[in-house]
Amino acid sequence: MVHVIRLIITAVAIWLAVHWVRNLELISPADKGNTGKILVVLAVAVVFTLVNALVKPIIKLLSLPLVVLTLGLFLLVVNALMLWLTAKITETTDYGLRVHGFWAAVFGSVIISLVNWILGAFVPDRDRS
Numbered sequence: 849m850v851h852v853i854r855l856i857i858t859a860v861a862i863w864l865a866v867h868w869v870r871n872l873e874l875i876s877p878a879d880k881g882n883t884g885k886i887l888v889v890l891a892v893a894v895v896f897t898l899v900n901a902l903v904k905p906i907i908k909l910l911s912l913p914l915v916v917l918t919l920g921l922f923l924l925v926v927n928a929l930m931l932w933l934t935a936k937i938t939e940t941t942d943y944g945l946r947v948h949g950f951w952a953a954v955f956g957s958v959i960i961s962l963v964n965w966i967l968g969a970f971v972p973d974r975d976r977s
Contacts, residue, residue: 853971859893861963862945868959871952875943884943892945896934896960904930927957 866874876888907926908915914922931945932953938944947953 850971850973854968855890855893855897857964857967857971858897858960859889860967861960862892862896863889864963865956865959866945869952869956871948872956873946873948875946877943888943891943892934892938895937895944896931899930899934899937903933924954924958927961928953931957931960 863874866872874885874888874892877884880887904926907929908923911922911926915926928950932947932950935945935947935953939946947956
């Protein structure tokens, strides 16, 4: 149940980032209305979660010298790359996330990280229970 709640939080974070950052867009079927938009956001959230779980640890390990050299600021670039990779994966379909530019990916990833952090504070961890 905690994973479903975290997935919904990620979907909300992506939705907010798309609405707040000009060069991020979410392509959804026009004939399906809000249901289609919700399904597309949830699908993008699943892809984003999988990219963060599978690819991000490898990239963070390989970029460790740059992370140390920049005192952690390079993690903003890593997060932007994960958002960009999510967009590239979803571009293989007719619907999904589109990122137009590096700065859009950076600002979008910052918003997603902040919203996940704020809303995730209200979700109890399984380890603490």
